[in-house]
Amino acid sequence: MSVTDPVQLTADLIKCPSVTPAEGGALVLLEERLSAAGFACTRVDRGGISNLFARWGDKDAAKTFGFNGHTDVVPLGDESAWTQAPFGADIVDGIMYGRGATDMKSGVAAYVAAAIDFVQKTPPNGALILTITGDEEADAIYGTTALLDYMDQQGEQMSVCLVGEPTCPNEMGEMMKIGRRGSMTAWFEVIGKQGHSAYPHRAKNPLPAMARLMDRLASHELDQGTDHFDASTLAVVTIDTGNPATNVIPASCRATVNTRFNDLHSGDSLTKWMQSEVDAVSKDFDMPISMKVKVSGESFLTPPGELSDLVAQSVEAVTGVAPELSTSGGTSDARFVKNHCPVVEFGLVGKTMHQVDENVPVEQITQLKDIYARILKDYFA
Incomplete structure (x- = not known):
């Protein structure tokens, strides 16, 4: 059984020009990959925004691990200032460049790769749900809220949820979010x-x-x-x-x-x-x-406990760094998910997000997949 490469998947997603509200082919690509791995996928489009719901496992499973992310990206800014093609996903000296490289196509790719490998190699006694939106970087009116509305209508429930936004200021593993202002x-x-x-x-x-x-x-x-x-x-x-x-x-x-x-x-x-x-x-x-x-x-807090411990222990096991439990930074779609189930956030170093020449070290993408894979393994252990 082949191993899903998160670096190649990140590159494939970056090559999709999905500047909000354009879908750009990113969700189509994810639906193809997830469907081939046995996930039941449904497009939940609303108000001209594309969203994807995917589930592996029974709808009435006792434990369902959720993931939330987005494939839309901010505009390029001054395209002439880019030294690499904004949608080229070129790798130079171990660094992949492109809009969305950090925020957050790499995070989505790392989790999707981990989830596909997990359900194919060690099918869990439970279910996995992915909610991927195309409307996080804009007004977020028709994105994650539409997905949560759909879940409510269909009786879908996540027991807990991980949001894959970049959370680390400078060093991989140093920070996770347990709430937001x-x-x-x-x-x-x-x-x-x-x-x-x-x-x-x-x-x-x-x-x-x-x-x-x-x-x-x-x-x-x-x-x-x-x-x-x-x-x-x-x-x-x-x-x-x-x-x-x-x-x-x-x-x-x-x-x-x-x-x-x-x-x-x-x-x-x-x-x-x-x-x-x-x-x-x-x-x-x-x-x-x-x-x-x-x-x-609104502000929210997921009090330190089983979910934050699970993520923190997985991060430290892979990186050797114990993450700080933080509520700093701006808003994220976790502000919507928190009304559905306990939610925490962990992702890459976010230093270049929204910048010209946005980039990510390819080794961090692989690390992130390993962290997500360990979270899934330990959650269903």
């Missing part, structure tokens, strides 16, 4: 009255009101962190009037803040706090202030 963005607009800057009493300047509001939000200490999370943060990312003139008081001013928050807060509680600040400043300056909020994901 929440993320939300808020947009504000203060409406004043335009006028000549030489006659400010005839205008209503929205800028001091916005400056006051932004200062109140940014200078407020949300918390001091928790056992598993750093302190929550709020960053003012833009303040703008669109006013090119130096002798005109503008009619309005807009600003945007981005908040990354831990499990002491929710999107709803932070929205209520920001609205109270808006109301106070609006009253002080006698100007209407509007606020619009988008919560990209």
